Amino acid sequence: MTEVDIVVIGAGLAGLGAAAALRAAGTRALVLEAAPRIGGRAHTLHPAALGGAWFDAGAVWLHSAERNPLVPIAEAAGDTLLRSDELRQERTFVGTRPATAAEQAAYDTAWDRFAAAAAPLLAPGQPDVPLAEVARRIPDDPWAVTVETWEGPVICAVDADAFSLRDWHRNQLTGSNLVPEGGIGAFVARRLGTGLDIRLGTPATRIAWGGTGGRVAVTTPSGTVTAGAAIVTVSTGVLAAGAIEFAPALPASVQGCVAGLPMGLALKVVLRATGPDRLDLPSHCSLDRRIGRSGEPAMMFQCWPFGRDYVQGWVGGTPAWELARAGEGAAADFARAELRRLFGGRVDALFAGPPALVTHWDADPLIRGAYAYARPGAADARVRLGEPLSDGHLLFAGEACHDGLAGTLAGAWISGQRAAALALTATGAGR
Ligand SMILES: Cc1cc2nc3c(=O)[nH]c(=O)nc-3n(C[C@H](O)[C@H](O)[C@H](O)COP(=O)(O)OP(=O)(O)OC[C@H]3O[C@@H](n4cnc5c(N)ncnc54)[C@H](O)[C@@H]3O)c2cc1C
The missing domain is CATH 3.50.50.60 (FAD/NAD(P)-binding domain)
Structure with a gap:
């Protein structure tokens, strides 16, 4: 006692x-x-599949850095915080080709159109509806369900039609995203x-x-x-x-x-390059594609993060639960198939090496998913x-x-x- x-x-x-x-x-x-x-869900690994490089199985970023109380703790301790947003480049595909400049411009402004379509649904007195309702309000916008896919399954780990619009709105991330060098789990354990x-x-x-x-x-x-x-x-x-x-x-x-x-589920699949090919993508590159329909299984990628030699796919919501049930091989195949549709057969040669690393927060009985x-x-x-x-x-x-x-x-x-x-x-x- x-x-x-x-x-x-x-x-x-x-x-x-x-x-x-x-x-x-x-x-x-x-x-x-x-x-x-x-x-807990802040856990840095040094997997052999990544040559011992640090890898965060759960959380990665100190989001909303300007109002994040962990940032001053890291700064006071003298830890290096990598400025992810400033280093990041972005590439978007439409079908099997890179987006044109006009398409990219339309995508860049789609987030504002999405927010504008959400505003009347969020007015006081309105019933709380699923996030998916927003894109339904702008059916002619070719980028609406891409924004929806980011905001629902990819960022919040849940399908847009199962997710409270008010919850999404209240918890939107703002400002900068910082990454403690050496991993966030290591920072938590150390500090x-x-x-x-x-x-x-x-x-x-x-x-x-x-x-x-x-x-x-x-x-x-x-x-x-x-x-x-x-x-x-x-x-x-x-x-x-x-x-x-x-x-x-x-x-x-x-x-x-x-x-x-x-609990929603976000599943990460990491594929390490075996050769010098970098798929014509710059270092620390965010890679996505235009999504055709609401609920379409899709994986967004971070490629060569901070110059490292791997790509990390991120899938959330129902496709993540299904892949988790189907097993690591299925998750890796899905990641390869997503990349193959953009880069063709060179993907198979590039990622022919070690087996993919797949995260499994669903299977941890002390966690049981990614976040609520x-x-x-x-x-x-x-x-x-x-x-x-x-x-x-x-x-x-x-x-x-x-x-x-x-x-x-x-x-x-x-x-x-x-x-x-x-x-x-x-x-x-x-x-
Ligand atoms: C894949 C993924 C990516 C993420 N990315 C980010 C990100 O980039 N940035 C960010 O800010 N957040 C991110 N998050 C979310 C973030 O990790 C969580 O919001 C946060 O870590 C939750 O902390 P917590 O203390 O609420 O819960 P937890 O971390 O779950 O802590 C609860 C603790 O309770 C313990 N426990 C469980 N049962 C018992 C019991 N019976 N008795 C005693 N102990 C018990 C668990 O082992 C655990 O250590 C991510 C999460 C995941 C899974």
């Missing part, structure tokens, strides 16, 4: 953010993490866990809440932790799977929030899931609970810090 002021479940960005705030307040806080490492009391390999299996004075008791395989409050930061996928038993059961309103915020999206009509569930239970003695935090930076490291961190402030108020712990 361990007794602390506040117990935090999960050492992803939300749990680390909460623990940092609790430590700053002088509280006895303990973080229970089921995995053998911290970071955000120090000085915290974290028990790795220690899953919470049961949380008894609502005890005397609001006390909680968290069961783990290595004993029970009692505390004045618990902050639960596991994904909505883990909550929905019932991996943690709550006693008493969570109120129906909370279960409704979890159901309204399911709101179903149409459920955009408010993010805020409601973050509301305190038991007068602030039981709190949920994580990327799913942030409204504005949902689905990001920054959103998770901020939501953890907010939960910590609420727990401190509820328990009176700290200085």
Whole structure:
């Protein structure tokens, strides 16, 4: 039996953010993490398939850098932040050929037309509709479903017809995207866990809440932790799977929030070049193609990121779940087929070497997807899931609970810090 002021479940960005705030307040806080490492969906690998180069299996960018609280932490520590947007070049194909200058100009302005078509649907009093409704309003715009594909499956990991337009609108990313040199997971492991009391390999299996004075008791395989409050930061996928038993059961309103915020899936497929061919693409090049219809399975690529010798395909939503079920070979074949339609047979010679690297967040029982999206009509569930239970003695935090930076490291961190402030108020712990 361990007794602390506040117990935090999960050492992803939300749990680390909460623990940092609790430590700053002088509280006895303990973080229970089921995995053998911290970071959750921030995880840098050095796979042999990429010759040992660093590769982030989950998060890559510090999005919305100008309002991202992790940026000043990295800067203060002297870490190098690569300015991805300034280095990036873009190439777009129409069918099997590069877009003409006129097509490219039409594509460049399509994002504004998409936003303009969305505006009346977002007016106060309008029902929350699927994101797919926007492109339906501009059927003659040849680029509308390409924008939709980026905004739905590619960026938010969900099909446009299953995704709340309000949720999309509230959580649009703005400003710059920075990449910590050496990987974001490495940055998190290096900078955000120090000085915290974290028990790795220690899953919470049961949380008894609502005890005397609001006390909680968290069961783990290595004993029970009692505390004045618990902050639960596991994904909505883990909550929905019932991996943690709550006693008493969570109120129906909370279960409704979890159901309204399911996990989407983004799958990365990485192919390493075996020869000098670079497909006539510049270094650090974003590659996409015009999408013909809503829901068309499509993969967008980052080619030769920061000068490295591989391309990384990104697919989200239903095609990602289907490829994950079909297996790594199917995902790699899909990536090759997408590239072959643009570059022909040279793709097969170029990527004939090591097997592709495919990420599998769906199969990780501690995560169960990429990040949460709101179903149409459920955009408010993010805020409601973050509301305190038991007068602030039981709190949920994580990327799913942030409204504005949902689905990001920054959103998770901020939501953890907010939960910590609420727990401190509820328990009176700290200085
Ligand atoms: C492929 C992919 C790409 C992404 N790209 C970006 C990006 O470029 N930029 C960005 O900002 N965000 C990105 N994200 C999203 C970002 O990674 C997440 O929003 C963020 O990491 C979520 O943090 P969290 O703390 O809410 O949850 P998690 O990271 O899931 O942390 C929860 C922790 O709880 C642990 N846990 C689970 N069950 C238990 C239990 N029973 N007991 C104890 N511990 C438990 C888990 O192991 C995990 O460590 C990406 C995510 C993915 C998957």
